[in-house]
Amino acid sequence: MRLVKWEKLPPEMQTEEVRKYYDILKKKRLGLFFKRLFDIVVSFALLLILSPLFLILAIAIKIDSKGPVFFRQERITQYGKKFRIFKFRSMVANASKLGSEVTVKNDMRITRMGKIIRKCRLDEISQLIDVLRGKMTFVGTRPEVEKYVKAYTPEMMATLLLPAGITSECSILYKDEDELLNASADVDKTYIEEVLPGKMYYNLQSVEKFGFFRDIRTMFRTVFAMLGKDYSKRRNK
Numbered sequence: 542m543r544l545v546k547w548e549k550l551p552p553e554m555q556t557e558e559v560r561k562y563y564d565i566l567k568k569k570r571l572g573l574f575f576k577r578l579f580d581i582v583v584s585f586a587l588l589l590i591l592s593p594l595f596l597i598l599a600i601a602i603k604i605d606s607k608g609p610v611f612f613r614q615e616r617i618t619q620y621g622k623k624f625r626i627f628k629f630r631s632m633v634a635n636a637s638k639l640g641s642e643v644t645v646k647n648d649m650r651i652t653r654m655g656k657i658i659r660k661c662r663l664d665e666i667s668q669l670i671d672v673l674r675g676k677m678t679f680v681g682t683r684p685e686v687e688k689y690v691k692a693y694t695p696e697m698m699a700t701l702l703l704p705a706g707i708t709s710e711c712s713i714l715y716k717d718e719d720e721l722l723n724a725s726a727d728v729d730k731t732y733i734e735e736v737l738p739g740k741m742y743y744n745l746q747s748v749e750k751f752g753f754f755r756d757i758r759t760m761f762r763t764v765f766a767m768l769g770k771d772y773s774k775r776r777n778k
Contacts, residue, residue: 558698580675612626681709
């Protein structure tokens with residue numbers, strides 16, 4: 542994994558706000574190299590090991606409801622590039638046409654099987670395919686849909702210097718995101734004006750403090766959070 546030359550960045554990223562983070566990452570080329578090497582080796586190994594689970598989930602999803610096994614939605618990753626994410630489908634077919642792009646607690650679009658796989662975060666494991674393809678990485682800012690990226694401030698664009706991630710410190714701290722949005726009358730507005738700025742505070746910190754071993758620490762923290770450890774304390778806004 543390497544940074545492109547500054548002049549090769551999209552025009553909207555060639556700003557003073559992004560330059561600060563670009564210069565920091567430019568000094569961490571070795572860490573970026575090991576980050577990509579780790580992504581390739583570990584994602585390939587996990588795909589082989591988890592292939593039986595993939596098959597079981599695929600069968601369960603098809604039996605439970607009509608629609609494809611995978612949810613393939615266009616998201617934004619490194620340098621603002623678009624890609625179609627792999628997620629095991631946890632909602633009814635065409636869910637994005639039936640409501641907001643973000644999911645709230647007790648969302649009626651979630652299927653019976655979907656409730657189980659979302660609770661265990663199993664819908665995310667298919668993103669190992671995206672990691673192996675180089676569209677995503679293990680640790681990085683979660684990939685947003687285009688309309689939310691368009692709401693980014695100039696500084697938030699710095700998160701696109703690295704590939705989108707499966708998990709992050711922000712993901713751990715905001716694992717209750719659906720509950721935060723549940724009481725909102727306008728979910729999209731609440732997400733853009735209240736939730737997104739809070740999440741981006743931590744995402745930008747992660748870019749600024751990037752380190753290969755810090756990523757490994759975040760992965761372990763993610764596992765502990767899934768097992769019930771509480772990391773929910775966030776800064777006061």
